[in-house]
Amino acid sequence: MMNTSFSLSKFVLKYTDFLAFVGLWLWFGIFQVQEKDAVSWTTYLTTLLVLLPTQLTGLVFSWHKPNRLANFNKSRFLLYWVGSFLVALPLLTVASIFLFSGYDSMLFIGAALCSFLLEVVLLGNYFYVKRVQHIKWIKKIGLENAVLVSLILFALIISTMAVSSIGNPEYDTKDRLLVGFVFVPTRLITHFWTFLGFMIQFLLMYLAGYLFFLLNSRILVSKILKQKGLVLYILSALAAVAILYPIVGQLLILMPINQVFGRDIFSLNPFLLENGFGAMVIIALSLPIVLALQWGKQNTHILSLEREKSRTELDLLKQQLNPHFFFNTLNNLYALSLQKSEKTSESILQLSELMRYTIYKGQEDRVSIAQELKYLEDYIDLQQIRLKKPLRLEFNKQIENERVQLAPLLFIVLVENAFKHGIEPAEEVAFLNLSLTCTDQELRFVCENSIEPEETKQKPGIGLDNLKKRLELLYPKAYTLDISSNNTIFKAVLYLKLA
Numbered sequence: 326m327m328n329t330s331f332s333l334s335k336f337v338l339k340y341t342d343f344l345a346f347v348g349l350w351l352w353f354g355i356f357q358v359q360e361k362d363a364v365s366w367t368t369y370l371t372t373l374l375v376l377l378p379t380q381l382t383g384l385v386f387s388w389h390k391p392n393r394l395a396n397f398n399k400s401r402f403l404l405y406w407v408g409s410f411l412v413a414l415p416l417l418t419v420a421s422i423f424l425f426s427g428y429d430s431m432l433f434i435g436a437a438l439c440s441f442l443l444e445v446v447l448l449g450n451y452f453y454v455k456r457v458q459h460i461k462w463i464k465k466i467g468l469e470n471a472v473l474v475s476l477i478l479f480a481l482i483i484s485t486m487a488v489s490s491i492g493n494p495e496y497d498t499k500d501r502l503l504v505g506f507v508f509v510p511t512r513l514i515t516h517f518w519t520f521l522g523f524m525i526q527f528l529l530m531y532l533a534g535y536l537f538f539l540l541n542s543r544i545l546v547s548k549i550l551k552q553k554g555l556v557l558y559i560l561s562a563l564a565a566v567a568i569l570y571p572i573v574g575q576l577l578i579l580m581p582i583n584q585v586f587g588r589d590i591f592s593l594n595p596f597l598l599e600n601g602f603g604a605m606v607i608i609a610l611s612l613p614i615v616l617a618l619q620w621g622k623q624n625t626h627i628l629s630l631e632r633e634k635s636r637t638e639l640d641l642l643k644q645q646l647n648p649h650f651f652f653n654t655l656n657n658l659y660a661l662s663l664q665k666s667e668k669t670s671e672s673i674l675q676l677s678e679l680m681r682y683t684i685y686k687g688q689e690d691r692v693s694i695a696q697e698l699k700y701l702e703d704y705i706d707l708q709q710i711r712l713k714k715p716l717r718l719e720f721n722k723q724i725e726n727e728r729v730q731l732a733p734l735l736f737i738v739l740v741e742n743a744f745k746h747g748i749e750p751a752e753e754v755a756f757l758n759l760s761l762t763c764t765d766q767e768l769r770f771v772c773e774n775s776i777e778p779e780e781t782k783q784k785p786g787i788g789l790d791n792l793k794k795r796l797e798l799l800y801p802k803a804y805t806l807d808i809s810s811n812n813t814i815f816k817a818v819l820y821l822k823l824a
Contacts, residue, residue: 342387342447349443350380353436375428376436378421382414383440387447392765392824394451396726406448410441469542476531484523488512491519502585526582533573537607540565542615545608551619566604574600672710675703687734694763695727701736705757708744716748717756724763729823732799736761736770738792739817743774747815750777766824773816 337344350373357372358365386409393402418437422430489509490496496505513520545565550558574595577583658676662669682700686692702720709716740759748755760771789808796804796819803822810816 339391340388342390343384345443345447346380346383346387346440349439350376350384353380353439357432375421375425376433378417378424379414379433379436380440382409382417383444386410386444396728396765410444414441469539472538473535476535477528480524480528480531483527484520485513487523487527488516488520491516504586523582526580529580530577533577534603534607536569536573537566537604538611540569541608541611546612546615547619562605562608566601566608570601570604571595573604672707675707679703679707683734689733691730692733693727694724694729694731694768697731697733697736698722698724698761701740704737704740708748712748712755714751714754717754718759719757720759720761722761724761726763726765729763729765729768731768731821731823732795735792735795735819735821736772738788739770739772739819742788742817743772743815747774747776751775752777764823766822768819768821768823770819771816772819773814775813776810776815778812 353376354369354373358369393405414437418433421433487504489507489512490505496503545558545562549561578595743757748757755775758773762769793806800821805820807818
């Protein structure tokens, strides 16, 4: 059950844009049923079928968008976008108009236009989120400040509408002023002080409700409910409302705005039970929101601690990996210098590139498969120089996209292990068979090498243990590492789920 829920959540998260287009398509079917006043599944399904060509572009494009954004460069993605929405969409719309001539052509044009506008909104949201996710002040706004900003904006709008209604006989009478849905910007200048007075008083009215929301968020839920339980939370909420609502009600009654809008201050009752009920409604409605907020903060804190722990462990494993590789490569260089090989200078340069990759690229979260492969091939070339016997090497590669990203320094551990325990000690000709298959979604790396019989009795080195720990941290539940050996062959198969 949990796996099904997890898979569904991953699907929804990945294909949110696609679901938005599905929703747009279905809403068009619902509106058409309402407009034709023909409440039947036949009308609904027929409408969906008729509108499918105009929605097909958005549906197909949004389905493939996650992979396109990950693997296409900007110019290629732009070309794909233009081809979909500026070429294919108009053509399909025109075809629909001719194919379903019995329907109003504006239905297809409107559906196509909505599909285009939805994609513009989704694409704009993608780049906006990608850009602002690093802006710290946006992250710090929080629910409470967002509610406060919303109340200020609402007070501003209502005050503008109230001032704009002054002098309009439809709303401004001898007895009272009604707030009409009108906006006259010049009135903000000619009646500025009236506007400012309205703004302050409306804001105070809304802040009275915000007071109970804040009380519930800061004290009742976070302190009393969390530490004392539900019964004392309810009793405390009732006590807080009993203490505050008559005082708040009296302050609101004394505001001059009551006379402007025709409310007799002498007939107003600060102890009116409706006001107390309104305060309780605010607390009750805000309870699930505040609980969700508290849970979100706690969960975020836990995830942050887990990520910090994982990062620390990962850095520790990398530090254990680098010295081992460093000493191995120094041995290679030493062997070359003793042989006075003409390849010494070339090998030093190659070694420096390997060390640079290990030190700098090895600290990155992800590298391309092409970079990792180049690093691996250079390492193998360098290792072969110091072998006693020639190496039978076979490396089969099937890579669909060289820009696919993965964690660095994963393959090298298996290849290092093959050289250290199988190839270097060999008295006869040794072999190393490597196979790498990589798509956008998955990767499979096979390392098979010959070993000496006595090597099979040795315990696995620290490199393989570190690799398993790194994989658990980097690809939890998205990898398999199968290791097998007999008297002559050692084989390791690494599988990664990349998408």
